[in-house]
Amino acid sequence: MIRAFLVWLQTSLGKGAGDTAESWSEALLGSLNFWGLLEGTHLLALILFAGTIFVVDLRLLGVSFRRTRVSVISDRVLPLTVFGFGLVVATGLALFFAKPLFYYHNIWFRMKLALLALALVNIVVFHVRVQKNRHAWDAAPTPPWNARASAVLSLSAWILVITMGRFIAYDWFNCGKPQPHFINVVEECKASDDGAVEKAAVVKVAGPAKS
């Protein structure tokens, strides 16, 4: 059902009459400059978002701004972080719209979404539970262990989200290439246009590689 929606999004939405007519998704992907501007803006927004959230996390770890209250860093820096996140999401959605089926069958993209969910859950837990008694440790150079643990989780999750995002550009595990059964299952390659090619079956037919 999700795939059918994405097929419609990529090939039909906004498509006019005539043989050469393009859907909006295809027009975006084929645009001379707009695609590049979107990708560039995505990276620059990421610098604003992740760069500022890293500073907040470093304060929570007690390795930066140790003389400044945690609340001051949060109140002054997080508006920038939230604005950056909004821009990252907006440009990210537009980039996804240009190639929805490619992303849908990409293992790095799926891992990125899972880690993104983890990072967002961590933010909710931090604001609902960890931050509850912030007044008690607001001025402490090194906040308590649960605040530090949240900061470590945040830093790790965002670094991995960024790593997965960069790996999407590489075709190591694209559907249609011989690869382990597990990857084909995770990427739902069977349903993709390129199909699933099992590495084990290819090796069996071709025989073991000679040295």
Next chain:
Amino acid sequence: MTFEEFFPHIRPWVANLGNVPPGSVVKPQFAVWEVAHILSLIMLGGATILMNLRLIGVGLTDESPSEVRRSLRPWLNLGVIGIVVTGVLIGSANAERLYDSNAFTVKMAALLAGIIFTYGVSGPVAKADGVVGLGPRIFTLLGFAVWLFGLWVFVTSQLINPGIFHVLTAAALIVLFAATGRLRWTYLVGLLVLIAVQSVATHIVIKPDDYTALTPVNKAFAWIFAVWILAAAAVAMFRPARPKAGGRLAQFIGYATILVWITAAAAGRWIAFA
């Protein structure tokens, strides 16, 4: 303008860089080093934005610029060292492409200007809580000249020149963040009107695939945006709205230092496109 035009005789050496260490070692792990490059850029970006917004008079205003600098300096240094080291490594694995790239020339000019601004201007000015001494003044002129050269290559090189809109967008957002009261709203409305007029002109009045007609219109809009942003920044700097850490020159340095690094990051992305 590419490095090939500056140093035409070194092409064989450049072409061989990918076959010898460190280029040959990095090539199979290119993606991992690319991630390290981006993470360094993010670290540098976060520290630069917060430190220089403080010089402009916004952001972490509860602390003095010298305190903000003291807290951010290790991470700023880590970011600069990270982008230079990983940049050299991934560059050596991909050298011939960079040698022929206009965007790479822009990136190198902006990198040099960024280092000059960060260590010769912005850092010392923040350390002195906004007082701009003779040394930072001289380095401002030097860094500004190098940055302008980079911007000139960015604007005049075909295929990469749309990337200048990244610098304009960043400048527009910084001014929006720094402006207050009625100025902020007037400026925002002006920006939105300009965006609407540009969209109509380049999608309805002129067909989106008529590149011959579109190019001069988009260039004209880039100039109009630049003038509007600079005018708003000038008004924000010259009106006595709230106490700032330093004078107008310190604020100018804050704007310039952020935008120099934005130029480097934007140009780096456009290496992949043209």
